Amino acid sequence: MLHILNKPPHSEAAAQMLSTVAEGDGILLIEDAVQALLHADWQGWDAAADVSVCVLKEDAASRGLSGAALNSQAILVDMEGFVELTEQHTKILSWY
Amino acid sequence: MSHEHERLVIIRHAPYSSNALREGLDVALVAAAFGQTVSLLFLGQGVLALLKEQAAGAPGQKATLPTIDMLEMYDIDQLLVPQSALDALNLQAAQLVDGATVVADDTLPELVQRHSYVMNF
Numbered sequence: 345m346l347h348i349l350n351k352p353p354h355s356e357a358a359a360q361m362l363s364t365v366a367e368g369d370g371i372l373l374i375e376d377a378v379q380a381l382l383h384a385d386w387q388g389w390d391a392a393a394d395v396s397v398c399v400l401k402e403d404a405a406s407r408g409l410s411g412a413a414l415n416s417q418a419i420l421v422d423m424e425g426f427v428e429l430t431e432q433h434t435k436i437l438s439w440y
Numbered sequence: 441m442s443h444e445h446e447r448l449v450i451i452r453h454a455p456y457s458s459n460a461l462r463e464g465l466d467v468a469l470v471a472a473a474f475g476q477t478v479s480l481l482f483l484g485q486g487v488l489a490l491l492k493e494q495a496a497g498a499p500g501q502k503a504t505l506p507t508i509d510m511l512e513m514y515d516i517d518q519l520l521v522p523q524s525a526l527d528a529l530n531l532q533a534a535q536l537v538d539g540a541t542v543v544a545d546d547t548l549p550e551l552v553q554r555h556s557y558v559m560n561f
Contacts, residue, residue: 345552345553345558356452356484356485357452359484360452360483360484363483363522363524363545363548363549364548364549364551364552365549366549366550366552366553367549392549435556435557435558437552437558437560438560439560440560
């Protein structure tokens with residue numbers, strides 16, 4: 345399951361997403377969700393075992409967070425990587 | 441019980457706040473009308489759709505409760521509410537419609553995982 349979040353990391357949508365993330369899921373942060381780069385202690389970074397957290401590079405760059413992205417544990421993906429993620433996961437759930 | 445081809449519709453928006461609640465319920469009813477097994481999970485503000493004392497509001501506003509009551513006729517009997525969603529709104533299970541089932545929060549990942557189709561509203 346790939347969870348796509350476009351709301352800030354401490355929004356209700358984010359909390360709801362985190363309550364459903366299971367082992368082996370993927371999380372992709374886009375739009376306002378890339379603010380999670382400013383919160384190293386965000387719960388989503390270790391939501392469950394074996395969960396990879398990706399950040400859409402373009403959205404981090406447009407929000408002035410490229411530097412924060414490089415210093416974080418996030419996996420940076422571009423639009424092509426976004427497409428690849430949607431191919432890798434059989435189910436996709438958007439949290440908006 | 442296998443949930444392999446069952447659908448889960450997640451409702452996260454309160455009545456009247458947007459069209460999201462109505463759209464989610466419509467999707468659930470349409471899927472059920474086509475013979476699919478559908479469960480509903482109410483998160484956050486979505487729980488407000490289950491309050492049994494909901495009455496008619498301002499003229500022209502379509503009430504939610506008749507739609508909720510209709511779910512059972514479509515064999516949608518899984519109306520799931522996590523305990524934390526109730527707590528966050530200071531609600532008791534007794535304030536919800538009879539069909540609602542309160543579930544533990546730690547069951548949610550597995551619940552979402554085992555449904556082949558999950559839709560978020």
